[in-house]
Amino acid sequence: MRQKISVGLFVALFSLSGCGQDYSLSPPADSEQVTVTVKVPKELKAETMQVMYRSLTCKRISRGASGQRLESDGHHGLDVQLQRQGSSDLFQVKLPKDGGGACNWHLANVTFGVVYVDPTRFGENVITGGGGGVIVIFDHNNSPRGGADIEVDGDLTIKKDYYPWLKESFLGGYSKRISLVGEGDIYLSYQATQARKVYFEPVLHPDFVVYSAEPKVKKKGNHTTFTYPDGTVVADGKWHPVFLKLQTIRTGRDRDCFDVWRYANCHGRRPQLLPDWLPEPDQAGFGRYLLVDEWGNKLPSYSYRLVGQSGEVFQGRTEPNGRTALLPVSAHPLRKAEFPEQAW
Structure with missing residues (x-):
């Protein structure tokens, strides 16, 4: 009941x-x-x-x-x-x-x-x-x-992370469904x-749609065809899109980077400085930036080199919350942001 x-x-x-x-x-x-x-x-x-x-x-x-x-x-x-x-x-x-x-x-x-x-x-x-x-x-x-x-x-x-999956079926009656692809089934x-x-x-990534079409005739060797956002077409017998393939297409990262145990040692983490200037509540005229990876995770102890509007250079490592050291408001907006290779 x-x-x-x-x-x-x-x-x-x-x-x-x-x-x-x-x-x-x-x-x-x-x-x-x-x-x-x-x-x-x-x-x-x-x-x-x-x-x-x-x-x-x-x-x-x-x-x-x-x-x-x-x-x-x-x-x-x-x-x-x-x-x-x-x-x-x-x-x-x-x-x-x-x-x-x-x-x-x-x-x-x-x-x-x-x-x-x-x-x-x-x-x-x-x-x-x-x-x-x-x-x-x-x-x-x-x-x-x-x-x-x-x-x-x-x-x-x-x-x-989730991706749209548009699935077209023919056997047993025609249907077209929009599903979500994530880590699980x-x-x-x-x-x-x-x-x-x-x-x-x-976290939906609506611009990375994967399409699939089931075979119209059931016979040996006929498989569902998957078309991924990068144009790759795969028909290898799987019934479900490969989530890690979608992740790698979106981020350009190796599949190993998405393994929780290997991520910390994954080179080339693609850091990015968020554009928002975060004023410091207790110090007028100063603020910070936030450094995150390609998935929006804060990056602590990550090296940065920032060039302010006047050409002044600020470099250091981010704090545990992913924020830079205090910068004068005159540095905003930045001319350039660089990230020296991280030593693990």
Whole structure:
């Protein structure tokens, strides 16, 4: 059973069956809250969140193949709409971790994500596909879509790159779908038993579209053809675009650079100085610049050489927050920014 509710109606709203026992969700007033926030790009929208609560008290009874009695944890699903925060691009929901009631419900997992607001912008009769999904598991059970790929301690922050995938299918009926390609297939799955805050920021790269066309005739040797943003055409038997290929096309970096363990030793990190001048609050007439890599990550302890408007040279290494040393306002805007090779 699954019900659709707004955030403010988490009180005595559902039951597992009509057997006389009270199966309602009744969170205590002092229940801890789990806050899920999604930063939604303008081309996308937040999907309805699927929420599952579980109970060790109220068991679900079923029968096995031989008629034997089988017991499992009781569970109940809810559909919850994330609420926009003012006029911002942040959408949020707060869920009671302790569901209360006679069944002693607890928050088990949530499934949410983003999809295109208007799929027809990619052509007539284009419909929404998959991708851009996230599963967060708060206990030690699997979600309805399986277990977690990644375990985290404490709160969970997810910031991932996504690319549009326009997929054309012929076999079994014609369809054209716009999906999102990310690190995972359709869902990124996390176990975060201690999390009280979950933040998801999908970073969409709308100018890097990958196209695919399935074969019109099913026979050996016929494969789906993928056309990547750089014009490369591949038909190697894969069903899904290669995410790292899209990353390398966009950034010009080697695939190894996207491995978390190898990134620090990846040469040629393509640093860039953001153009915004950041005035120093406590020192009038002075400010700083921010140095980031090609993905927007701040670069600490990175060498720079800046030439100001008057020709004065400023050089040094960025602070832990990626900012340069204090510069006089007369240096802005800069004539030149150079980055000597970083010594690791």
